[in-house]
Amino acid sequence: MKKVATADRVLSILRLFSTERPEWQVEDLGAELQLSASTAYEYVGSLVGAGLLVAGRTGHYTIGPAAIELDLIARRVDPLTRNAREILRKLVEESGAGTIGLLCRLYQLQVMCVDEYSIDPPPIETSYERGRPMPLIRGSASKAILVNLPARTLRRFFDLEREAVAAMGLGRDWESFKAETRRLRRSAPLVSIGELDAGALGVSAPVFGENDLILGSIGLVLSAEAVREDSARIESLRTLVGAAGQAVTRALLAP
Amino acid sequence: MKKVATADRVLSILRLFSTERPEWQVEDLGAELQLSASTAYEYVGSLVGAGLLVAGRTGHYTIGPAAIELDLIARRVDPLTRNAREILRKLVEESGAGTIGLLCRLYQLQVMCVDEYSIDPPPIETSYERGRPMPLIRGSASKAILVNLPARTLRRFFDLEREAVAAMGLGRDWESFKAETRRLRRSAPLVSIGELDAGALGVSAPVFGENDLILGSIGLVLSAEAVREDSARIESLRTLVGAAGQAVTRALLAP
DNA sequence: GCAAAATTCCGAAATAATAGGAATTTTGTA
DNA sequence: TACAAAATTCCTATTATTTCGGAATTTTGC
Numbered sequence: 001m002k003k004v005a006t007a008d009r010v011l012s013i014l015r016l017f018s019t020e021r022p023e024w025q026v027e028d029l030g031a032e033l034q035l036s037a038s039t040a041y042e043y044v045g046s047l048v049g050a051g052l053l054v055a056g057r058t059g060h061y062t063i064g065p066a067a068i069e070l071d072l073i074a075r076r077v078d079p080l081t082r083n084a085r086e087i088l089r090k091l092v093e094e095s096g097a098g099t100i101g102l103l104c105r106l107y108q109l110q111v112m113c114v115d116e117y118s119i120d121p122p123p124i125e126t127s128y129e130r131g132r133p134m135p136l137i138r139g140s141a142s143k144a145i146l147v148n149l150p151a152r153t154l155r156r157f158f159d160l161e162r163e164a165v166a167a168m169g170l171g172r173d174w175e176s177f178k179a180e181t182r183r184l185r186r187s188a189p190l191v192s193i194g195e196l197d198a199g200a201l202g203v204s205a206p207v208f209g210e211n212d213l214i215l216g217s218i219g220l221v222l223s224a225e226a227v228r229e230d231s232a233r234i235e236s237l238r239t240l241v242g243a244a245g246q247a248v249t250r251a252l253l254a255p
Numbered sequence: 256m257k258k259v260a261t262a263d264r265v266l267s268i269l270r271l272f273s274t275e276r277p278e279w280q281v282e283d284l285g286a287e288l289q290l291s292a293s294t295a296y297e298y299v300g301s302l303v304g305a306g307l308l309v310a311g312r313t314g315h316y317t318i319g320p321a322a323i324e325l326d327l328i329a330r331r332v333d334p335l336t337r338n339a340r341e342i343l344r345k346l347v348e349e350s351g352a353g354t355i356g357l358l359c360r361l362y363q364l365q366v367m368c369v370d371e372y373s374i375d376p377p378p379i380e381t382s383y384e385r386g387r388p389m390p391l392i393r394g395s396a397s398k399a400i401l402v403n404l405p406a407r408t409l410r411r412f413f414d415l416e417r418e419a420v421a422a423m424g425l426g427r428d429w430e431s432f433k434a435e436t437r438r439l440r441r442s443a444p445l446v447s448i449g450e451l452d453a454g455a456l457g458v459s460a461p462v463f464g465e466n467d468l469i470l471g472s473i474g475l476v477l478s479a480e481a482v483r484e485d486s487a488r489i490e491s492l493r494t495l496v497g498a499a500g501q502a503v504t505r506a507l508l509a510p
Numbered sequence: 511g512c513a514a515a516a517t518t519c520c521g522a523a524a525t526a527a528t529a530g531g532a533a534t535t536t537t538g539t540a
Numbered sequence: 541t542a543c544a545a546a547a548t549t550c551c552t553a554t555t556a557t558t559t560c561g562g563a564a565t566t567t568t569g570c
Contacts, residue, residue, distance in 0.1 A: 001296070001299075001300035001303060001304065002296065002297050002300050003297060003300040003301040003304050004261060004265055004297050004298060004300070004301045006259060006261045006262055007261055007262045007265035007266075007298070007301040008301050008304060008305075010259055010262035010265075010266075011262075011265075011301060011302075011304070011305040011307075012305075014305060014321070014325070015305070017325070017328060018328060019327070019328055019331050019332065022328055022329075022331075022332035023332070041256070041257065042257050042258060042259050043259060043262070044256075045256035045257050045258040045259070046258040046259045046262040046263050046266060047266075048256060049256070049258050049263060049266070050263075050266040050267075050269060050270075052266075052325070054362060054363065062329070062332065062333075063325050063326075063328050063329040063332070064362065065362040065363075065365070065367050065388060066269070067322060067325035067326050067328075067329055068326050068329055068367060068369065068385070068386045069367075069386050069387070069388060070269070070272070070307070070318050070322035070325075070326075071318075071322050071323050071325075071326035071386055072274075072384065072385060072386025072387060073272055073273060073274055073277055073318050073322075073386075074277075074317070074318040074322055074323055075386075076274050076277075077274065077277035077278075077317065077318070078317075107306075107309055107319065107320040108309065110320070112320045112323060112324075114323065129327070130323070130327065131323045131324050131326055131327025131328075131330075132324070132327060133320060133324060
């Protein structure tokens, strides 16, 4: 997709804002992107005008209200988020103690958590968090999506991520990758252990939209320790998660 | 603040996305902004490249993952949101049934709700919602901020919004507006009824940051009907809200 | 009210944006 | 799988905009 070079440079400023460094001075932005001071001010000016940046203390810029507003639009509009909210809550309630419920969405070839809910969070670190992009290849929430991609898309992913696929043991060539995804697709809901966070166990089921296109996944994260050798608990969670996935898919098809 | 014209035009595309119309085709965007098809594609291309837009069904663009990601950065970083979260929860718990807790923030001369929490929402419509920009002049959550603006800022606001100020009965000239804000400042926490939503009653207290600069407000919304003539309940809510405001201010000053 | 910091202003050379129509790719459907 | 329709990219000359350094100005913190 062809782009506008100037706009790209301006937008590249946004990418510098991160959790690690959420506040910048104009001079530093300019230095980072090799722009003169006056140009840096012009760029920042455009982003401030759009509300994407805002000056907190003078001279110190942070993410502005337009980002929060856009997020609201995204939340209000996304049929996945809307239809899954209540189902996610119920899933967590019925799953017993120590679980986090996650709703994830496919964006291009990435996965992003778009909703999370927990009553009694487990004592483990979890990477998934609303708004954090995740790789499509690791963790049950991602793999539940991956293995349900349409063949064309799956092929594109394979060509791009050949090494990562091999490293995860999902096949060294297209044929074996295809076979492996078929196998995983059939064994849904998927269970993964420690793929993203040591000590975490994930259980996830796919969610489909119109035309059976994969939209995202719904699932639970809990401490692997807590269900060690308790295969009955895991099975009951798989049942719950699978039902939740189907419920969301059904809700999406209904008016 | 000087801006970059091209970037501005590109960013103006974002403003077309709203709750009412969250999905656009490139052609329609071009028509709306009077751009040729190829230019519209270039603009959209830049925004897609930045992740701010994304194609759902091909040809249909919506807000993209970067917006959600920026929101996460904003949430994680904003000291107001971080420090107030738990206090807001407690406030709602202690306030009894039928309340919504709101945390609002000053952005330029606007107010935006940045967090909300409710256990048992009242049966009324409320305008305040996380991510929705609100005028600085109406509603207790906004006025709690307004009346605590530094004199210079308040003056700038008055010059800009002279008619709105008069319409809200806050004074027809600068002197009387100043006097009125002083009076309201002293009577915190503020109570307002039906200023934004018919039948809604708001109670809000200001929150200050470094150097006693006003940062935002914390408060409750409930059904005016529910507290009709129950001035004791209102007084007890004012006490709770006032304490919450002070607690957040204190939390912000602590390391 | 003052010094320091932040921001705006300037204009000319260098660079990039734009339209519009044709060419191509992608998609939905038979 | 193949087809038609839709979406997207490609093209290039003309036109308009961006960019820079440094000086001028405004705003801020004390």
